[in-house]
Amino acid sequence: MSLSQQQDRQHCFHPFSNYHQLNRDGARVIVKGEGIYVYDEQGNKILDAMAGLWCVNLGYSAKPLIEAAQKQFNTLPYYNLFFQTTHSPAAKLAAKLAEITPAKLNHVFFTGSGSECNDTVLRTVRHYWACLGQPQKQIVISRDNAYHGSTMAGASLGGMKPMHAQGGLPIPGIVHIPQPYHFGEGQGVDVEMFGQQRAQLLEQKILELGVENVAAFIAEPIQGAGGVIIPPDSYWPEIQRICDHYGILLIVDEVICGFGRTGEWFASQTYAITPDLMCLAKGITSGYLPLGAVMVSDRIAQVLQEHDDEFTHGFTYSGHPVACAVALATIEEMEKNHLVEKVRNDIAPYLAQKWLALAEHPLVGEARIKGMMAAIELVENKATLKRYNKTKAAGTLCRNICVSNGLIMRAVGDTMIIAPPLIISKAEVDELIQLAWQCLDQTYAQLTS
Numbered sequence: 001m002s003l004s005q006q007q008d009r010q011h012c013f014h015p016f017s018n019y020h021q022l023n024r025d026g027a028r029v030i031v032k033g034e035g036i037y038v039y040d041e042q043g044n045k046i047l048d049a050m051a052g053l054w055c056v057n058l059g060y061s062a063k064p065l066i067e068a069a070q071k072q073f074n075t076l077p078y079y080n081l082f083f084q085t086t087h088s089p090a091a092k093l094a095a096k097l098a099e100i101t102p103a104k105l106n107h108v109f110f111t112g113s114g115s116e117c118n119d120t121v122l123r124t125v126r127h128y129w130a131c132l133g134q135p136q137k138q139i140v141i142s143r144d145n146a147y148h149g150s151t152m153a154g155a156s157l158g159g160m161k162p163m164h165a166q167g168g169l170p171i172p173g174i175v176h177i178p179q180p181y182h183f184g185e186g187q188g189v190d191v192e193m194f195g196q197q198r199a200q201l202l203e204q205k206i207l208e209l210g211v212e213n214v215a216a217f218i219a220e221p222i223q224g225a226g227g228v229i230i231p232p233d234s235y236w237p238e239i240q241r242i243c244d245h246y247g248i249l250l251i252v253d254e255v256i257c258g259f260g261r262t263g264e265w266f267a268s269q270t271y272a273i274t275p276d277l278m279c280l281a282k283g284i285t286s287g288y289l290p291l292g293a294v295m296v297s298d299r300i301a302q303v304l305q306e307h308d309d310e311f312t313h314g315f316t317y318s319g320h321p322v323a324c325a326v327a328l329a330t331i332e333e334m335e336k337n338h339l340v341e342k343v344r345n346d347i348a349p350y351l352a353q354k355w356l357a358l359a360e361h362p363l364v365g366e367a368r369i370k371g372m373m374a375a376i377e378l379v380e381n382k383a384t385l386k387r388y389n390k391t392k393a394a395g396t397l398c399r400n401i402c403v404s405n406g407l408i409m410r411a412v413g414d415t416m417i418i419a420p421p422l423i424i425s426k427a428e429v430d431e432l433i434q435l436a437w438q439c440l441d442q443t444y445a446q447l448t449s
């Protein structure tokens with residue numbers, strides 16, 4: 001074991017990691033990143049089809065971002081926004097975010113992460129209704145299998161049962177409805193009908209709980225960590241109609257979907273959603289520094305700002321000047337290179353054409369893609385779409401085979417997912433797809449031997 005592996009093994013706790021595997025093999029030590037590739041200690045070059053954790057949209061060696069950080073470090077390496085203070089990187093970024101996000105989201109609450117964004121929206125909507133004299137309007141409706149972060153509020157808003165099992169979650173006032181996962185839960189039902197039925201479960205839940213008790217609904221436009229669950233086209237219009245009809249605030253978590261991933265700046269634009277609050281993180285700095293931002297609508301901001309009491313909420317790193325400078329450089333770089341248009345018109349359609357062909361592989365029951373996020377479902381029987389027995393751990397096997405072939409794909413159960421850097425070239429897409437075929441072949445061979 002290398003020194004890094006020894007130190008890691010003795011002292012590092014790892015998020016979402018299997019300790020049997022860690023103790024047996026040691027951690028993979030990543031030493032360098034360049035473009036869409038990372039390199040490990042042994043010198044292996046690995047194509048990162050997950051852009052880190054869905055965040056390194058501009059790849060690992062974007063000089064303008066590094067230079068922006070260096071410049072900001074030299075002038076003001078830290079200050080905060082507490083007690084009526086501001087600084088130019090935060091003010092400028094807030095103005096820029098107001099410009100590029102949907103029309104009525106003109107106010108920003110900065111955080112240090114996506115999880116902190118979701119803690120912030122929970123407190124914001126509850127405080128908002130209390131300010132309006134409706135303190136009983138506390139309940140936030142979310143969805144099964146959602147991931148909204150790892151803090152107590154984030155994990156509670158999330159709908160991951162194993163997370164709830166650890167630590168007595170969800171916290172009170174958060175309930176979940178099923179997700180629009182057609183492959184997993186809607187086979188045999190017309191896809192658009194299924195989308196509508198799943199959206200209408202929100203209406204049923206609001207009526208069951210009493211509209212006077214429901215503060216908001218929260219969802220990702222496309223559920224990412226849950227397995228790239230792309231909703232049927234009928235889903236979001238119905239959700240929007242229900243939120244509007246009952247006056248329920250709509251929170252859109254764009255921590256993954258934001259910043260070009262679906263071929264628009266924000267997936268709310270892709271799906272014509274009009275949110276009251278929007279959570280941003282990850283791609284906001286291309287993952288180079290931790291930063292989150294909650295976009296707040298004029299209507300909510302006005303109520304909070306006119307209220308006599310302070311909103312007693314904030315983080316030491318809310319609006320960190322270096323992170324804000326890197327976010328500004330990220331957006332500038334995307335604008336300068338017309339990256340969102342390139343994704344929409346060029347690279348995402350190219351990736352889609354190649355990715356969807358994976359459905360022909362004997363191990364694949366479905367391939368789906370929206371913009372630059374995609375999934376394939378591994379099945380034992382292509383005709384019946386029956387999954388492998390859980391003991392086979394087909395997804396984990398495939399993921400491990402991918403890594404040993406120099407490709408990072410993520411496994412969510414037996415769903416394999418990708419979200420590559422947005423700057424990926426067509427030649428690199430070809431390489432990704434060729435590796436994916438090769439790894440599927442090897443996985444299939446092992447599963448059927």
Ligand code: PLP
Binds near residue numbers: 116118
């Ligand atoms: N929301 C979504 C949709 C996410 O995918 C994530 C992280 O993957 C989070 C929130 C939490 O973000 P962070 O890990 O920055 O706290």
